Amino acid sequence: MLDIDANGTLTFSVCIPGAHRVDVVGVFSGWHEQRFPMQRVDGDCWRLELTPGPGEHQFRYLVNEEIWLLDASAHGTRINAEGIDVSRVWMPPATISPDSIAA
Numbered sequence: 001m002l003d004i005d006a007n008g009t010l011t012f013s014v015c016i017p018g019a020h021r022v023d024v025v026g027v028f029s030g031w032h033e034q035r036f037p038m039q040r041v042d043g044d045c046w047r048l049e050l051t052p053g054p055g056e057h058q059f060r061y062l063v064n065e066e067i068w069l070l071d072a073s074a075h076g077t078r079i080n081a082e083g084i085d086v087s088r089v090w091m092p093p094a095t096i097s098p099d100s101i102a103a
Contacts, residue, residue, distance in 0.1 A: 001073045002089055008051050010089065012038065012061075012071075015045040019063050026059025026086070028052040035062070054093040058086040 003011040012024050022038040028050060038046035058080055061069040070077055074087035 002071060004089075004091065008053070008091060010050050010052060010057075010091065012048045012050075013041075013045065014038070014061060014069075014071075015043075016061075016063055016069075017044045019044065019046065021064055022046040023062045023065075024048050024050075024059055025062050026057055028057050028059070052091055054091050056088055056090050058088050060084075060086055 001013045003013070005011070014022060016022060024036045024038060025033060026036075027033050028036075029052075036048055036050065038048040041047045058078070059071070059074075061071065063069060070085060071087040075090050076088050077085055078088055080086050
């Protein structure tokens with residue numbers, strides 16, 4: 001599950017029975033794919049908070065370093081440049097300047 005708060009923090013939360021490790025693997029810097037370890041919060045549930053900035057970000061979950069999962073609560077999926085299915089999330093800009101609105 002994804003949650004975006006008013007400050008631009010993106011919270012990933014998943015519950016996966018039997019998982020001993022869950023990572024979010026995605027492009028959050030705009031440059032390259034990174035791995036972010038999630039923290040176990042309760043039994044089979046895992047959580048991670050990131051503040052990636054505005055724009056579209058592509059990601060997947062890596063479970064136990066061998067199983068890839070998409071996120072059904074994401075803002076859709078797409079096939080990335082490498083031909084891999086990824087989840088996507090769109091982070092809105094923190095503020096909208098009148099100059100950024102098309103006339």
